[in-house]
Amino acid sequence: MNPLRSDQIRGNWAALVLPIDADDRIDFARLADEIDVLVASGVDGxxxxxxxxxxxxxTEAEFDAIHALFAEKCAATGMPFQIGVSHMSPAISLERLRRVRDLHPGAVQVILPDWFPPTDAEAIAFLERMADASAPVGLVLYNPPHAKRKLQPEEIGRLADAVPALLGVKVAGGDADWYARMKAAAPDLSLFVAGHTLxxxxxxxxHGAYSNVACLHPRAAQRWTDQMHTDLPAALELETRIQAFMRDCIxxxxxxxxxxxxxxxxLLMAVGGWCDVGTRLRWPYRWIPLSEADRLRPIARDLLPEFFV
Known part of the structure; x- marks a missing residue:
């Protein structure tokens, strides 16, 4: 696809999630089915x-196989897509980026080097080299709450000023003061926040979310996002119920x-039941038993019927 501008990165973007078999391998057949369902759900990207x-x-071989499949299916259907090349090692992240350029994503997502928190100068040096390698495709910076360096709005603004190829950020969000600071510091960036606070x-x-709510159901998350354009009070009412479910059950x-x-x-994907991905994570990380999804599904259905139409 053509490189995206910052003002084209908007709305409800759903995540690719890996189905993991009992032998710890990626199930590529189920992954292909998942991509097909996500494309058919009509999400923004x-x-x-x-x-x-x-x-x-x-592994790097797995990274390449995942993205060959992902890019092929998105390109064939005209679905906007971004590729994450993140890795704790900046050298590996750069190599991943170089290998996906020919897949023509709309943007490339990165994290800052994560073994030791970089200074401003080091973060700029990292983003500059990544931007040179990705050109003409721009960058989206993923800075979650558990990052070694959690950036404040003013720090994000300095990165955006120094690296024009930085199109957007994925962050947790904040209170009204935080949003005012973001608008002042980085008015031209695409700002994506946590899905359940969208x-x-x-x-x-x-401007949108790389959405955990889309994990529960991508099509319902898209309807909710579209509702924000036409009936924000109703969308805010649904948000209170989404947050109640997240707070009490998740x-x-x-x-x-x-x-x-x-x-x-x-677990949210299993509760929503829209795709056979399972809850298993790769060693050494623990996963939540599928039985918990069965327990939570009736609760979710009662509280959030919009997600079970």
């Missing part, structure tokens, strides 16, 4: 190799039982 795709736990964020200037797996974010994302 797809992205690969975020945290929930376990980018940190792939309606509030939309009203404060966010977050305790993280806060009380120590599961990872990617484990609960796969």
């Amino acid at each position: 797809l992205y690969s190799n975020g945290t929930t795709a376990e980018f940190y736990n792939q 309606a509030t964020g939309w009203g404060r200037g966010a 977050h305790p797996f993280i806060s009380d039982q120590g599961y990872s974010n990617q484990a609960v994302d796969k």
Whole structure:
């Protein structure tokens, strides 16, 4: 596809998630089926190799096979797509980027080097070299709350000023003051926030989400995102129920039982039941048993009937 501009990176983007077999291998047949379902769901775009795709736990041969399949299916259907080349090693991240250029993603997602937190100068040097390698395709910076260096709006603004190829950021979001600071510091960046806060964020200037809510059901998440354009109060009401479900039923797996974010994302997919991916994570990380999805599904159906139409 053609390189995206920052003002074209908008809305509800759904994540690619890896189906893992009992022998710890990626099930590429189920992965192909998942991509087909995501494309058919009509989301605004797809992205690969975020945290929930376990980018940190792939061989380079697997990375190449995943993205050959992903790019082929997206290109064949005209689905906008971004490729994540993130890795804790900047050298490996750069090599991943060089290998996906010919797949023609709309943008490339990166994290800052993550073994030791970089200074401003080091972060700029990293992004400049990545931008040179990706040109004319731009970069989206993924800076989650668990990053070694969690950037403040003013720091994001300095990176955007120094690296014009930086098109957008994926961050957790914040309060009204945080949004005002982001608007002042980086007004031209595409701003993507946590999916379960998107309606509030939309009203404060966010442009979309690389969405955990799409894990529960991508088509329902798209309907909710579209609703923000036409009936924001109704979208905010649905957000309160989404957040209640996350708070009461999903977050305790993280806060009380120590599961990872990617484990609960796969649990959400199993609760939604729209695709056969399973909840298994790759060694050495624990996954949540499928029986928990069976337990939570009636609760989700009662609280969020919009996601089970």
